[in-house]
Amino acid sequence: MIDSPLAFEIKASLSPDCWNGRWSQVGCFGGAMAVEWEVGEFLHALVRAIKPKVIIETGTHKGFSSLMIGAALKDNGFGHLYSIDIKDYGAGAEIVRFGLADYVTLIIENSLKAIPELLKSNPVVDLLWLDADHSKESVIGEFRAGWPGLRSGSYITFHDTLSDPREKEGVRSILAEHPTLEHIHLATARGFDLVRVP
Numbered sequence: 001m002i003d004s005p006l007a008f009e010i011k012a013s014l015s016p017d018c019w020n021g022r023w024s025q026v027g028c029f030g031g032a033m034a035v036e037w038e039v040g041e042f043l044h045a046l047v048r049a050i051k052p053k054v055i056i057e058t059g060t061h062k063g064f065s066s067l068m069i070g071a072a073l074k075d076n077g078f079g080h081l082y083s084i085d086i087k088d089y090g091a092g093a094e095i096v097r098f099g100l101a102d103y104v105t106l107i108i109e110n111s112l113k114a115i116p117e118l119l120k121s122n123p124v125v126d127l128l129w130l131d132a133d134h135s136k137e138s139v140i141g142e143f144r145a146g147w148p149g150l151r152s153g154s155y156i157t158f159h160d161t162l163s164d165p166r167e168k169e170g171v172r173s174i175l176a177e178h179p180t181l182e183h184i185h186l187a188t189a190r191g192f193d194l195v196r197v198p
Contacts, residue, residue, distance in 0.1 A: 001044060001068075001071045001072070001075060004071065004098075005098065006067055006071055006098045009028055010026050010028065010029070010037065010040075010064075012028075013026055013027035013028035013029075014026060014027070014037055015027055015031075017032070017036060017189045018031075018032045019163070019189045019190065020189060022189065023036040023037070023038050023188060023189040024036060024037035024038065025037065026040065026064050029061075029062045029063060029064035029067070029094070030061055030062040030064060030089075033061055033062070034061065034062060034064040034065070035064060035065050035131070035159055035190075035192075036188055036189050036190065038188060039065075039159065039188055039190075039192050040064055040065060040068040041068070042186075042192070043065055043068050043069055043072070043129070043157075044068045044069070044071060044072045045072075046072075046127075046155070046157075046194075047069050047072035047073060047076070047079070047127070048072045048075060048076060050126065050127070050155065051076055051078075051079070052073075052079050052126030052127045052155075053078065053079050053080070053124070053126055054079070054080060054082075054122045054124060054125050054126055054127075054149075055069060055073075055079065055080070055081040055082070055125070055126060055127040055128075055129060056081075056082050056083075056084070056115060056118060056122075056125055056127075056128050056129070056146060056149075057069065057081060057082070057083040057084065057129040057130075057131070058083075058084045058085070058111040058115075058129070058130050058131060058132035058142050059084075059085060059130070059131035059132030059133075059159075060083040060084065060085035060088075060089070060091045060106060061085065061089050061091065062089050062090050062091055062094070063083070063089075063090070063091030063092075063094045063095060063106075065129065065131065066081060066083045066091055066095065066104055066106070067094060067095070067098055067100065067104075069081050069104070069129070070095065070098075070100035070103045070104040071098070071100065073100075073103040073104075074099075074100060074102075074103050079103065079126075080103060080104070080105065081103060081104045081105070082105050082107055082114075082118050082122070083104060083105070083106050083107065084107045084109060084111045084114045084115070084132070085106070085107075085108065085132070086108065086109070086110060087108065088106060088108055091106055092106045111132055111138075111142050111145070112141050112142065112145055115142065115145035115146050116145055118149075119146075119148055119149045122149065123148075123149060124149055124151055124154075125146055125149035125150055125154060126153075126154055126155065127154070127155045127156075127157070128142075128143070128146040128149075128150065128154070128155070128156045128157070129156075129157045129159075130142050130143065130146075130156065130157065130158050130159075131157075131158070131159040131160070134160050134164040134166050134167040134170075135166050135170070136166045136167075136169045136170040136173065137170075138170070139158065139166070139167055139170025139171065139174070140170050140173055140174060143156065143170075143174050150197050151197065152197055152198060153196070153197065154196070154197045155194065155195065155196050155197075156181075156194075156195040156196075156197075157192065157193065157194050157195070158170075158171050158192070158193040158195070159190065159191070159192055160190045160191055161185065161190075161191035161192065161193045162187065162188070162189075162190055162191025163189075163190040163191060164190075167191075168191070171193050171195075174195075175195075180198055181195050181196065181197060181198070182195065182196040182197075182198055183195050
């Protein structure tokens with residue numbers, strides 16, 4: 001992806017983040033509403049490293065994280081991302097424009113309805129990426145909806161665990177409910193938590 005049209009477009013629209021200026025925000029895909037550029041790079045690297053077959057994402061918005069994950073799946077040569085949001089904010093067209101439609105499906109639906117439906121045809125989820133409504137109830141609800149598809153070695157990621165105390169509380173509750181989960185907190189501009197099922 002280093003020399004791809006997606007990478008060039010992203011890099012041309014980077015600016016210092018609006019929280020403390022130490023990270024970068026991606027203007028062409030939502031600026032401060034998108035994950036930090038560095039988090040996008042991390043997601044790409046994570047997908048390249050763990051080689052997932054099935055990924056479920058909540059909170060597509062304009063599709064920056066979806067595109068980064070989709071590009072990694074394309075680089076891997078296999079796998080599929082199902083990205084869920086209640087509205088298409090333009091991500092659908094971007095997925096097509098960057099040639100990732102074979103690797104990314106945008107689903108317009110409430111995540112608590114969509115996740116159980118996806119599990120019927122995709123019973124094992126390798127990566128569950130939760131970045132939608134950051135309320136504690138929503139975070140826990142999405143995690144519980146995806147839990148039946150998680151297996152040993154599956155990953156769960158959460159965004160905004162520093163910038164939104166509700167998200168942080170949701171993650172704390174999940175870890176208390178499942179104390180054997182392996183957990184790493186990355187202190188990015190807005191906070192990124194990585195969890196693995198042992």
